[in-house]
């Protein structure tokens with residue numbers, strides 16, 4: 362009897378909490394359970410193996426035909442990102458779109474590759490705060506991680522050899538094929554950029570950009586007062602004058618990751634974006650009543666544009682149905698159903 366009263370009291374308390382009320386207002390779907398997204402180095406050897414095996418499984422399944430040149434299911438995701446790139450970066454839907462993209466990738470690993478876990482994230486600050494470098498990150502372990510740097514190509518200036526045009530450009534330390542790790546044997550069929558080519562996975566580690574990934578930079582991002590300030594401070598160039606968390610990660614890994622269109626060709630893309638998504642969720646949780654449903658920003662890079670709202674629909678092409686931004690604001694609700702630890 363006492364136990365029963367206690368449980369009822371708990372239910373009342375939960376119903377009165379502002380977050381639950383907000384959820385009820387939004388009509389968001391209840392999740393029977395939540396996936397737990399963890400930092401790569403906090404996974405057990407078994408969990409690391411399961412994730413890598415699931416990604417390799419996607420790389421062994423045939424493409425479903427969005428883009429003729431895509432060879433595998435893994436390429437299908439890269440194809441969708443390439444196609445939508447001009448609509449999903451430097452705009453208000455940048456964070457919601459990538460949150461949904463990772464959700465669909467994670468669901469596909471589960472439904473088509475029997476994956477039981479959740480997408481891991483890469484908290485780069487744990488590397489650069491200590492070493493001012495990503496070189497020794499467990500993420501790039503040649504045996505238990507994603508393989509390391511690309512083979513050094515002197516004077517490497519990007520896949521089109523033209524990145525010397527970028528302000529502040531410093532050449533990386535790699536540039537060629539990644540010779541180690543589980544993805545050394547996988548050739549991509551899309552990219553660089555929007556051009557389909559058969560090519561190895563490339564990286565060009567560049568510690569010149571490591572500072573942009575420090576915990577001090579994360580703190581400067583999460584202290585932003587509005588979604589508008591937050592999304593701009595997080596995304597980086599060219600909507601900010603200097604490098605920030607998002608472009609910092611792409612530049613620090615380099616090569617494949619450095620291309621705005623084709624960067625999901627590097628499996629590390631998903632870990633980088635999971636960390637950005639986690640930082641967004643940290644920021645949301647700092648003031649849930651104000652931030653759980655706070656979005657803003659222009660809807661396209663070129664006019665005519667409007668400020669996005671929760672009703673703005675996120676395209677996944679043939680990967681998944683359209684969902685409004687409203688449905689991806691709360692990771693604890695359908696269709697997302699995950700939490701970060």
Ligand SMILES: *[C@@H]1O[C@H](CO)[C@@H](O)[C@H](O)[C@H]1NC(C)=O
Nearest residue numbers: 427440443444445446447555
């Ligand atoms: C995206 O796909 C559409 C339809 O196939 C095509 O017309 C368009 O050129 C593609 N855009 C890019 C950037 O690949």
Ligand SMILES: *[C@@H]1O[C@H](CO)[C@@H](O)[C@H](O)[C@H]1NC(C)=O
Nearest residue numbers: 521522523524525526527554
């Ligand atoms: C480099 O060349 C590619 C392909 O022609 C082009 O899309 C890109 O904008 C160029 N980048 C710079 C920084 O000039």
Ligand SMILES: *[C@@H]1O[C@H](CO)[C@@H](O)[C@H](O)[C@H]1NC(C)=O
Nearest residue numbers: 538547548549559560561562
């Ligand atoms: C993979 O791409 C590289 C070029 O990046 C090429 O030299 C190699 O022959 C390709 N391998 C296969 C099996 O197509």
Ligand SMILES: *[C@@H]1O[C@H](CO)[C@@H](O)[C@H](O)[C@H]1NC(C)=O
Nearest residue numbers: 577578581582585590594603
């Ligand atoms: C911190 O964020 C503000 C935007 O509010 C920006 O102007 C400033 O440059 C950032 N500081 C650093 C060190 O990145």
Ligand SMILES: *[C@@H]1O[C@H](CO)[C@@H](O)[C@H](O)[C@H]1NC(C)=O
Nearest residue numbers: 587589657658659666667668
């Ligand atoms: C869009 O919303 C932001 C943040 O609320 C605001 O600063 C900006 O002026 C709005 N832009 C337009 C075009 O309404």
Ligand SMILES: [Cu+2]
Nearest residue numbers: 442450459621
């Ligand atoms: Cu992107």
